[in-house]
Amino acid sequence: MIARGKSPAELGDTLLYLDNVTVSFDGFRALNALSLVLEHGEMRAVIGPNGAGKTTMMDVITGKTRPDEGEVMFDRTVDLTRLDEPAIAALGIGRKFQKPTVFEPHSVWDNFLLALAGDRRPRFTLWARETAEERDRIEELLVLTRLQEVRHHRAGDLSHGQKQWLEIGMLLAQDPQLLLVDEPVAGMTDAETAQTAELLRAINRTHSVVVVEHDMDFVRALGVKVTVLHEGSVLSEGSIDHVSADPRVVEVYLGR
Numbered sequence: 001m002i003a004r005g006k007s008p009a010e011l012g013d014t015l016l017y018l019d020n021v022t023v024s025f026d027g028f029r030a031l032n033a034l035s036l037v038l039e040h041g042e043m044r045a046v047i048g049p050n051g052a053g054k055t056t057m058m059d060v061i062t063g064k065t066r067p068d069e070g071e072v073m074f075d076r077t078v079d080l081t082r083l084d085e086p087a088i089a090a091l092g093i094g095r096k097f098q099k100p101t102v103f104e105p106h107s108v109w110d111n112f113l114l115a116l117a118g119d120r121r122p123r124f125t126l127w128a129r130e131t132a133e134e135r136d137r138i139e140e141l142l143v144l145t146r147l148q149e150v151r152h153h154r155a156g157d158l159s160h161g162q163k164q165w166l167e168i169g170m171l172l173a174q175d176p177q178l179l180l181v182d183e184p185v186a187g188m189t190d191a192e193t194a195q196t197a198e199l200l201r202a203i204n205r206t207h208s209v210v211v212v213e214h215d216m217d218f219v220r221a222l223g224v225k226v227t228v229l230h231e232g233s234v235l236s237e238g239s240i241d242h243v244s245a246d247p248r249v250v251e252v253y254l255g256r
């Protein structure tokens with residue numbers, strides 16, 4: 001079955017689609033016939049009340065959870081339900097979890113270097129000099145994440161917001177086609193939240209992104225299409241103004 005009745009030709013620009021995906025835990029449907037289509041180059045914001053299925057959706061895309069039913073296709077031809085987590089990561093789907101997990105004893109620079117090496121374990125890489133190409137790439141990442149001033153600081157000494165930007169930059173170092181970002185602004189100040197929206201918009205110039213978030217000011221600042229999940233299905237989809245005005249969204253989410 002093809003997502004939302006689209007023919008394969010119409011899926012030409014589709015990077016990811018979930019069609020009729022159901023995930024049950026002991027009979028409880030965390031995802032219930034969920035369908036979602038993401039275009040190449042798109043950034044999508046996913047919102048919804050606690051328990052709506054947002055994390056489960058990310059788990060299905062990354063291969064952590066297998067759907068009971070439905071299709072999950074990447075780049076039109078790759079059936080993600082047949083692959084395990086490392087294979088999906090190797091395809092170019094990178095995930096940033098809510099809590100930052102940087103190498104705290106190492107500098108910001110070395111964290112980027114380790115990420116570029118594609119190896120998340122500190123190892124001999126740090127004893128070897130980086131190549132000129134790696135240096136250029138790290139400089140770019142420092143500018144993008146606004147961490148130039150703290151390049152030599154221990155990652156463990158960064159603010160919460162800076163740690164999140166570092167980890168997003170580390171994910172980018174591996175140049176994924178699609179970035180999945182889970183609640184990036186939880187615990188951030190308003191200024192950090194605004195900067196994170198700018199960072200994701202900059203990243204979206206060259207990468208596709210799915211971002212799950214509860215912070216509506218942040219979602220508004222992203223300025224992208226929003227999908228509202230509720231009880232494992234899409235309740236509403238469209239611009240932030242469209243979904244905010246949808247009485248069903250107000251009832252189950254915004255009006256709480």
Ligand SMILES: Nc1ncnc2c1ncn2[C@@H]1O[C@H](COP(=O)(O)OP(=O)(O)OP(=O)(O)O)[C@@H](O)[C@H]1O
Pocket residue numbers: 025029030048049050051052053054055056057
């Ligand atoms: N491994 C599991 N075993 C049993 N139930 C689960 C499991 N994972 C998720 N659930 C249930 O599935 C439902 C959807 O959970 P999920 O974490 O996907 O929601 P969410 O939208 O991410 O919520 P939140 O905003 O709180 O993170 C919840 O009711 C949750 O309790």
